Amino acid sequence: NAGVTQTPKFQVLKTGQSMTLQCAQDMNHEYMSWYRQDPGMGLRLIHYSVGAGITDQGEVPNGYNVSRSTTEDFPLRLLSAAPSQTSVYFCASSPAGPNGLFNQPQHFGDGTRLSIL
Amino acid sequence: RKEVEQDPGPFNVPEGATVAFNCTYSNSASQSFFWYRQDCRKEPKLLMSVYSSGNEDGRFTAQLNRASQYISLLIRDSKLSDSATYLCVVNKGRWHSSASKIIFGSGTRLSIRP
Numbered sequence: 001n002a003g004v005t006q007t008p009k010f011q012v013l014k015t016g017q018s019m020t021l022q023c024a025q026d027m028n029h030e031y032m033s034w035y036r037q038d039p040g041m042g043l044r045l046i047h048y049s050v051g052a053g054i055t056d057q058g059e060v061p062n063g064y065n066v067s068r069s070t071t072e073d074f075p076l077r078l079l080s081a082a083p084s085q086t087s088v089y090f091c092a093s094s095p096a097g098p099n100g101l102f103n104q105p106q107h108f109g110d111g112t113r114l115s116i117l
Numbered sequence: 118r119k120e121v122e123q124d125p126g127p128f129n130v131p132e133g134a135t136v137a138f139n140c141t142y143s144n145s146a147s148q149s150f151f152w153y154r155q156d157c158r159k160e161p162k163l164l165m166s167v168y169s170s171g172n173e174d175g176r177f178t179a180q181l182n183r184a185s186q187y188i189s190l191l192i193r194d195s196k197l198s199d200s201a202t203y204l205c206v207v208n209k210g211r212w213h214s215s216a217s218k219i220i221f222g223s224g225t226r227l228s229i230r231p
Contacts, residue, residue, distance in 0.1 A: 042223035103149035108160035
């Protein structure tokens with residue numbers, strides 16, 4: 001089982017460059033989300049999606065775009081990289097719960113370690 | 118006030134000790150609760166779900182107190198390999214509801230010494 005796959009695992013960018021972090025899951029999960037985690041800090045939600053064609057902002061959305069054209073893929077785009085975006089990025093997914101409940105745990109990818117110079 | 122709060126620690130305990138963490142949440146609409154474990158520079162991994170009746174998985178016991186709005190994690194006979202950060206996670210709202218949200222606590226660091 002592949003689960004949640006993130007690519008690349010490591011990336012170094014220069015300030016002002018743009019790039020896309022890829023996230024794919026093969027579990028047919030409806031819910032997908034992107035988090036960033038700075039050293040010694042907790043996870044902060046960037047964007048999330050409850051299904052194909054639906055996305056919404058999390059706690060720290062500025063500087064990032066997302067799209068969800070398929071159930072499987074949820075790419076995160078950095079529009080113009082800044083040193084403040086140096087972080088570890090985690091993608092996660094979870095299924096909808098039974099009877100409309102939002103009660104399923106998330107599955108995480110291995111993370112993308114991003115450095116902006 | 119944060120929606121989910123944890124004592125950041127670090128908790129530094131000897132091998133074989135019993136250690137307990139609490140996590141408080143502020144929204145009574147919260148409906149699902151989990152403990153995750155995160156090792157340094159790795160992704161969070163589900164440790165266990167937390168049920169109203171309490172649940173146990175080997176050396177780990179999780180409890181939920183809805184009246185007081187907290188969940189707890191008890192680790193018995195701690196091992197060196199239990200050293201990690203433990204994250205409390207709360208799901209609130211119903212599916213496709215604008216109020217639905219997954220909220221992570223900042224984590225409690227645990228260090229087990231020989």
